[in-house]
Amino acid sequence: MNQIAVLGSTGSIGTSCLDVIGSCRDRMSLAGITAHSRWEMLGRQSETYHPRWAVVSDASLRSTVRREIFSRHTELLFGADSIERVVCEPEIDVVVAGIVGVAGLRGTWAALEAGKRVAIANKETLVLAGPLVMDLAGKTGATLIPVDSEHSAIFQAMLAGRRQDVRRIVLTSSGGPFRGWSAERLNDVTPEMALAHPTWEMGPKITVDSATMMNKALEVIEAKWLFGLQSDQIEVVVHPQSIVHSFVEFVDGSVIAQLSPPDMKLPIQYALTYPERTEGISPRMDWKQAMDLHFEAPDFDAFPALGLGFEVAERGGTSGAVLNAANEAAVDLFLSGKLRFRDIARACRDVLNAHHFAPTPTLDELLQKDRWAREEIQQWKP
Ligand code: NAD
Numbered sequence: 001m002n003q004i005a006v007l008g009s010t011g012s013i014g015t016s017c018l019d020v021i022g023s024c025r026d027r028m029s030l031a032g033i034t035a036h037s038r039w040e041m042l043g044r045q046s047e048t049y050h051p052r053w054a055v056v057s058d059a060s061l062r063s064t065v066r067r068e069i070f071s072r073h074t075e076l077l078f079g080a081d082s083i084e085r086v087v088c089e090p091e092i093d094v095v096v097a098g099i100v101g102v103a104g105l106r107g108t109w110a111a112l113e114a115g116k117r118v119a120i121a122n123k124e125t126l127v128l129a130g131p132l133v134m135d136l137a138g139k140t141g142a143t144l145i146p147v148d149s150e151h152s153a154i155f156q157a158m159l160a161g162r163r164q165d166v167r168r169i170v171l172t173s174s175g176g177p178f179r180g181w182s183a184e185r186l187n188d189v190t191p192e193m194a195l196a197h198p199t200w201e202m203g204p205k206i207t208v209d210s211a212t213m214m215n216k217a218l219e220v221i222e223a224k225w226l227f228g229l230q231s232d233q234i235e236v237v238v239h240p241q242s243i244v245h246s247f248v249e250f251v252d253g254s255v256i257a258q259l260s261p262p263d264m265k266l267p268i269q270y271a272l273t274y275p276e277r278t279e280g281i282s283p284r285m286d287w288k289q290a291m292d293l294h295f296e297a298p299d300f301d302a303f304p305a306l307g308l309g310f311e312v313a314e315r316g317g318t319s320g321a322v323l324n325a326a327n328e329a330a331v332d333l334f335l336s337g338k339l340r341f342r343d344i345a346r347a348c349r350d351v352l353n354a355h356h357f358a359p360t361p362t363l364d365e366l367l368q369k370d371r372w373a374r375e376e377i378q379q380w381k382p
């Protein structure tokens, strides 16, 4: 019986994860849940699953949260430190990193230090500190299994051959809600328009990232570190149906893909049961329906964020921390109406250009660059 802690259990990944765990009660159970501020939802999750621990990471809510809505089997904890405490508990086997943004780093890091299996959805941690994260996992023997659908697909497809025989990988992208739009037309995109994704239901930050294609940029960097690739071994192709989740091409020219309807429950479940597979609750392909699978090249001019991803994947060092933090801060400003859609990538480009690059930073140096980039974005002018 696998005991699972879900960090960010109230989010899009978190709630899908709880659905998966609820459907596999014979082989896994929910032992820990965390939320930043949505404590009422966390309380309902506690009542349904009776986990041993629940963490409200925003400690200022201590006097607001009503203890009585939580299961009496659940110990209620507050503050970000409590996330680290829970993931290190000896009875936790698997940690799902489902917190959004760099806020997810500490819990993921602590879980890797403790040698746990980590099902990682939180790509920002890998973009910020990919080499350090991979080193840490190597040292402690922790296992890192991707949850991001493209990376799960690559992880699965790579099992078809030897690592040294992989020529390149191709990440698919839905293209987001503005596929085919000219740069000029993108000038008038509002937060409301950017938050309506055609194929995936996700949290607000990653939905905006999908609209700018920064999400794919972050995924290129994520793939580079997770799979130990050179940046010129990674390609992106637009595939609006989101059925083929990515490809691996081997040296002989054979291409292996993973297909399934667009639903995160499948990659989540695979990360929890790997190397086994179970029936599960994810939707299935219906091969009786005719369907077209369309592929096209991405438009790097209309979506300049994508080029930033390749540039940062090539450069490494402090550039991932800077791009990631600049983007997080810029997306916040866009959602609050203070920055225009196309300015997200422009501001990221300027902050990347302005930063003092270091090739082999420590974690402290990366976190310092993260803070610096956020401040730069606040001062950025079009
Ligand atoms: P979301 O906004 O729906 O949920 C975020 C979760 O993180 C919530 O539980 C929230 O309480 C928690 N959180 C937010 N700020 C926090 C903080 N400061 N400290 C502690 N906890 C905090 O986000 P999501 O869409 O579920 O995405 C989560 C992560 O998974 C992101 O890194 C995203 O890129 C990645 N991801 C998501 C999807 C998807 O389908 N949603 C797919 C692939 C990857």
Ligand code: MG
Binding pocket: 148, 149, 150, 219
């Ligand atoms: Mg993805």
